[in-house]
Amino acid sequence: MNYSFKPPLKWAGGKRWLAPTIKMYWNSYPDHETCRLVEPLCGGLAIALHIQPNYALLNDINQHLINFYIQIKEGLKIDSEMINQSDFFYKRRxxxxxxxxxxxxxxKRAAELFYYLNRTCFNGLCRFNKQGFFNTPFGKYKSINYKTVFFEYKEVFKNWTFTCQKFDETDLLRTDFIYADPPYDVEFRQYSKDGFSWENQVELATWLSKHKGPVLLSNQATKRILSLYEDKGFTNTIHMGPRYISADKNKRIPVKEVLAVKNIDIIEHSLAQASLFP
Ligand SMILES: C[S@@+](CC[C@H](N)C(=O)[O-])C[C@H]1O[C@@H](n2cnc3c(N)ncnc32)[C@H](O)[C@@H]1O
Structure with missing residues (x-):
């Protein structure tokens, strides 16, 4: 097991900070050596790369992201130039x-460009306009360490399957261990975050609650998310995330995140250890 695997992309809402806690749940599940880790909204793969299960099904609705992972599985090596410079960036975009x-x-070329744009654009944001074209601006980083060879990921991805569809189209086995991490619920706003509406949050909770095997879900701990999962028989635990509510440094309050759990027993002291040694 290689603990040094960082996700190859920057990804909004990445959960590296929560990975040791999720791994405690994974390790406490008796069949974890043989069961499959399923992430129906896998994003940047922070959890799968931390746990490194033997088998995984990793799904996301973003086809560029999934193409990038599939190209890595096929042995991605980027031979073309990558330069942290505005004109160059806009030509590549x-x-x-x-x-x-x-x-x-x-x-393969799309995967190479996707990687370059992700590393070079503003905050690694993956943003598209209404016509479906990538429109995140140049990021103005002082320096960027571009990776050209992704062979070490290829080895880890060997028995992992990548799919691109809506989360509820993911083909589940009864024994699958699910970790779901949707875009955050944003309460008190008309618009939905990243196109993921409140109806989608309810659909996800309903879909997850039907699974007979172990399920973990993370989200912002809004009142309605807490009661949604509680009503569906999940146990909620609250965690302080690395994000803050206010931009004013003196008034910064950490955002509370919830981990909703179903069909997994865990020894309490293991969880305490996970938060002591992240
Ligand atoms: C918060 S991110 C996941 C981050 C990931 N856990 C990590 O640590 O990098 C949420 C992901 O859900 C994906 N997504 C949004 N709507 C979806 C849907 N209906 N079905 C599947 N994936 C979806 C987004 O593309 C995004 O990658």
Whole structure:
């Protein structure tokens, strides 16, 4: 097991900080050596890369992300230049959008560009306009350490399957260990975060509650998320996330996150250890 695996991309809502706690749940599950880890909204893979299960099914609705992982599985090596410079960035962004326009976005070249854009753009944001074209601006980082060879991930991905569909189309086995991490619920706002509406949050909770095997869900601990999962028989635990509510440093309050758990028993002291030694 290699503990040094960092996710290859920057990804909004990445859960590296929660990974040791989730691993405690995983380790406490008696069949974890043989069962499959399923992440129906896998994003940047922080959890799968930390746990490194033998078998995994990793799904996300973002086709560029999944294409990138599939290309890694096939042995991705980037030979083309990657430069942290504004003009160069906008040319590469245009090239990426041309691939989208020409229906060539599930290619090795698209994966190379996706990686370059992710590392170089503002905050690693994966943002598209209404026409489906990538539109995040240049990131203005002082320096960027670009990776060109992804062979070590290829080895880890060997028995992992990547799919691109809506979370509830994920084909589950009864014994699957599910970890679900949707875009955060944002209460008191009309619009939905990243297109994930309150109806989607309810659909996800309903879908997860039907699974007979172990389930973990993380989300912002809004009142309605807490009662949604409690009503569906989950046990909620609250964790202080690394994000803050206020931009004013003196008034910064950490955002509370919930981990909703079903069909997993865990020894309390293991959890305490997980938060002491992240
Ligand atoms: C908070 S991120 C997951 C972060 C991940 N756990 C990590 O540590 O990097 C949520 C992910 O859900 C995906 N997503 C949003 N709506 C979805 C849907 N309906 N079905 C599947 N995936 C979806 C997004 O593309 C995004 O990658």
């Amino acid at each position: 245009e090239e990426f959008n041309t691939l989208i326009k020409n229906n060539e976005y599930l290619s």
